[in-house]
Amino acid sequence: MIEEENQLNSDDLIDEDDEVLESRLQQLATEELNQDSSPEVSQTEVSPASAAASETKSEASKANAAAAATLEKINNLIAESTSLREQLDDRKQQYLRLYADFENFRKRTERDKEEQEGTITGKILKKILPVVDDFERAQLQISPKTDGEASIHKSYQSVYKQLLKCLKETGVARMECIGQDFDPNFHEAIMQEPSPDYEEGLITEELRPGYLVSDDRVLRHALVKVSSGKIGGDGNPASADNASENASSEAN
Secondary structure, eight states: OHHHHHHHHHHHHHHHHHHHHHHHHHHHHHHHHHHHHHHHHHHHHTHHHHHHHHHHHHHHHHHHHHHHHHHHHHHHHHHHHHHHHHHHHHHHHHHHHHHHHHHHHHHHHHHHHHHHHHHHHHHHHHHHHHHHHHHHHHHHHOOOOSHHHHHHHHHHHHHHHHHHHHHHHHTOEEOOOTTSBOOTTTEEEEEEEEESSSOTTBEEEEEEOOEEOTTSOEEEOEEEEEEEEEBOTTSSBOOHHHHHHHHHHHHO
């Protein structure tokens, strides 16, 4: 009886242990099941949102980097454009200065050339003027008496006219002196005497003609005779007032 009792108690203990073990096993199984199911739920519910957020953040970061790179390129282009504009302005100023210097040089060269040509032309014309004087003296002194002399006279007079034409085309003009006021800029007085026709200071006779070139420069001064005063009725120089006073005194 005692042995049977002990056997029953051991069996009960075994049953208890079995129940505890089974309960423990069930608990562990439940925990493992919870652990296995929890990742699956997070994978199915949290993972897509997290991935989308991460992808959006990555795209925003790339866009910011691209915008920063573009802005840097724009700033570099603006700086380069400003530098090129400054260089262009500098080159433009250099070009304007060079152009102004060239224009001044060109005008100065043309002016010097014209002055030199005028000087050379004047020297040549001065050499020709005595020939013109000789033709005019010959014209006054020679009076042809035969047909041969008349032919010769006509031939050299045609040369004289052609020479005057060439001088005129060159711009040479003869001065008009007689009756004009004496001007030392154009005339050279070699004699002064009273005149019955001209007042004091007027040119009474042209002894050698003077010539001007086209720009009113004197090519050769005219040699002239100047009146020292008008001759009165008694043969002496007197003004019109003196003559009238003499006439009134004689009448008294």
